[in-house]
Amino acid sequence: MATGKKLPSGSWRCQVFSHYEETKQSDGTTKKKRVYKSFTSDDPSPKGKRLVEQEAAIFAAEKDTHAKKCNITFEDALARYIETKDPVLSPATTRGYRVISHTLNTEFPWFCKKIIDDINQGDIQKLINQDSAGRTPKTVRNHHGIISAVLKMFRPNFALNTTLPQKVQPNLYIPSDADIKRLMAAVKDTELEIPVMLGAFGTMRRGEICALTVNDIDGDLIHVHQAVFEDSQGRLGLKAPKTTSSDRYVDVPDFVINKIRQKGYITKLKPHSITIMFDRALRQNNIPHFRFHDLRHYSASVQHALGIPDAYIMKRGGWSSDSVLKSVYRHALSDREKEMNTIANTHFAGMMQHEMQHKNKNP
Numbered sequence: 001m002a003t004g005k006k007l008p009s010g011s012w013r014c015q016v017f018s019h020y021e022e023t024k025q026s027d028g029t030t031k032k033k034r035v036y037k038s039f040t041s042d043d044p045s046p047k048g049k050r051l052v053e054q055e056a057a058i059f060a061a062e063k064d065t066h067a068k069k070c071n072i073t074f075e076d077a078l079a080r081y082i083e084t085k086d087p088v089l090s091p092a093t094t095r096g097y098r099v100i101s102h103t104l105n106t107e108f109p110w111f112c113k114k115i116i117d118d119i120n121q122g123d124i125q126k127l128i129n130q131d132s133a134g135r136t137p138k139t140v141r142n143h144h145g146i147i148s149a150v151l152k153m154f155r156p157n158f159a160l161n162t163t164l165p166q167k168v169q170p171n172l173y174i175p176s177d178a179d180i181k182r183l184m185a186a187v188k189d190t191e192l193e194i195p196v197m198l199g200a201f202g203t204m205r206r207g208e209i210c211a212l213t214v215n216d217i218d219g220d221l222i223h224v225h226q227a228v229f230e231d232s233q234g235r236l237g238l239k240a241p242k243t244t245s246s247d248r249y250v251d252v253p254d255f256v257i258n259k260i261r262q263k264g265y266i267t268k269l270k271p272h273s274i275t276i277m278f279d280r281a282l283r284q285n286n287i288p289h290f291r292f293h294d295l296r297h298y299s300a301s302v303q304h305a306l307g308i309p310d311a312y313i314m315k316r317g318g319w320s321s322d323s324v325l326k327s328v329y330r331h332a333l334s335d336r337e338k339e340m341n342t343i344a345n346t347h348f349a350g351m352m353q354h355e356m357q358h359k360n361k362n363p
Contacts, residue, residue: 199295
């Protein structure tokens with residue numbers, strides 16, 4: 001196994017034999033020259049040494065694969081990756097990938113112009129370190145995710161071992177019952193009323209609401225089976241829901257169904273129009289700002305506070321796993337949290353009062 005050596009700069013370098021190259025001598029003969037592959041790390045600690053030795057060991061084990069070098073740059077590989085995935089990704093996801101591609105190519109040309117087979121772990125760690133200086137951990141992790149996906153496609157045997165910034169718990173505002181009551185009063189008898197009802201009481205997404213018709217209603221059940229999306233040219237279309245579990249039947253309150261039947265349709269608004277009108281309604285009525293999507297947070301939080309099992313909350317909201325519920329939606333509403341704390345404190349106070357009375361009677 002090749003051993004890492006410390007360079008005068010403090011970096012580690014590990015070299016491993018790659019192949020022979022034939023060179024012509026002055027006398028007309030040929031000579032085989034040994035060519036080595038170098039792996040370096042700017043980390044001067046023992047960890048840097050282990051990284052270069054690991055990369056060298058992987059290269060040595062897969063030398064035959066590396067002999068057929070992938071002579072495209074990371075920039076080209078990323079473009080091919082997006083092009084390959086485009087038919088199966090949602091338009092929003094594709095747009096997000098293109099934004100990341102533009103960011104990486106603009107801010108890190110030293111990385112994106114590299115031949116993809118020459119990229120090592122040190123390069124990736126350097127990019128992530130620089131990227132972390134001005135971006136949130138979530139954004140940096142998204143950037144690393146697409147880098148990892150591209151390398152997996154074009155260098156499937158390359159093992160990533162990147163140290164990423166620590167995740168930060170999102171500080172989301174979950175609207176309270178009081179907020180929702182004020183909001184419902186503000187949007188009463190407007191085009192926004194039914195979309196707000198379906199978001200807050202039906203746990204539906206914006207695109208799902210815009211795709212609904214009265215034909216999707218059977219009694220109190222609404223069949224959510226498609227969503228409106230906007231493509232890269234701004235054109236609207238219909239697509240399958242976000243996940244397979246998003247194709248669902250939602251049992252909504254009677255007052256929501258009655259409002260829809262009274263109006264005769266669900267909404268003629270586009271998703272972006274809902275966002276604009278929703279923000280305006282909050283501002284004009286001095287309601288704390290939150291996103292339309294946070295109506296789903298509200299709905300899930302209420303259900304959780306009421307003791308409804310996660311399996312039912314997931315089914316109603318169209319979540320495929322409870323990971324989102326665990327990280328985002330399990331926020332007790334502030335008024336219920338205060339109520340629960342009062343119940344607990346009253347219990348503790350009563351218990352201790354009883355204990356003190358018992359001691360006073362039996363000194």
